[in-house]
Amino acid sequence: MTTDENKAIDAFERLGLTSYEAKVFIALHRLGSGTARDVARIADVPRSQVYSVAESLADRGLLEVQQSSPIRYRPVSLEEARATLEARFERERERAFDYVDAVKSASTGQEAREDIWTIRGRDRVADRVVDLCRGADERIVFGTRLPELVTDSIKTTLEQQVTAGRTVVVVSRTDDVRDRLGALEGVTVESPPGHRVDDQRSGRIVLVDDDSILLSVVDDDGSETAIWSANSLFASVLIQLVEASDEVRS
CATH class of the missing domain: 1.10.10.10 (Winged helix-like DNA-binding domain superfamily/Winged helix DNA-binding domain)
Incomplete structure (x- = not known):
């Protein structure tokens, strides 16, 4: 055979x-x-x-x-x-x-609205970023220091959300990121008010409205791991803490 x-x-x-x-x-x-x-x-x-x-x-x-x-x-x-x-x-x-x-329809309704989820791998993180951004009703804050973490799908999604009337703010200290996303009409680009010059681990940050958040880190081998939460009290509180710390301004 x-x-x-x-x-x-x-x-x-x-x-x-x-x-x-x-x-x-x-x-x-x-x-x-x-x-x-x-x-x-x-x-x-x-x-x-x-x-x-x-x-x-x-x-x-x-x-x-x-x-x-x-x-x-x-x-x-x-x-x-x-x-x-x-x-x-x-x-x-x-x-x-x-x-x-x-089975899902017959569930008790105890959906994991307060759960924090972990995902690994750049492609999976990028897909989650896109999903969260597509769910925005009012505002998106997207930040990264690494140009390679700005995928075409993320760029397209941000552009579509601006067109749909959402406020989109990009936060980055990296010229390549600022230039690429700043070229999108309607996108506001800002520099983080303060950052560690030796930061080699931060990946992406996404804030959507006041109730969804994603934070990622880049490992030594270049792989990416993220935590995220959507439509949850945890996400709302964490967004308030992030914004209060002046790490991200919208």
Whole structure:
């Protein structure tokens, strides 16, 4: 069995077929049609197992059975098989997510509104920054000292929020950051009133309205870790503390 065939079998398994079902289905497409003996000859499936596997594939709508002696099998076209598996995937997906949605709706309402969340990895932190900024109703404060932490998605989101009428303030002591985001029409750029010249760990800070915050640090290896909280009392209090300390002004 080739590497490509192994990968195809693995893919069929992820689509819900068993290993034997995938092997029989592939073998029948090689043959065009055939008996259990024909299939067993070219597929790594015992002949005694081919019958039950073929019956299962027939129940799934992936092959047809000719009631002859011996019984012959013929696979449906690739287009029909693809449509059948896609339809099944959609049904299973809807069944799974409908159940989760029902469980969520039936919860006690004790959602983690006061929770502080931790995320790791620059891409994940950037995605969270974008999500928080998109949820702004009035104001966004975004700060960083590192130009590489100003992703295109963050820049686009800030620009869109300005257009939507939100107040956007960028705080940075770094010229590259100030120039890049300051070029966006409607964005106000400010320098932090005070900072440590030896700061090599701060990453990003995001304040959204008065109830959402994200703070990140950059590790020695360049990785980023952030804590964030949204629509919570904790976030409101922390924002007040940050602004009162004059580290960020809006």
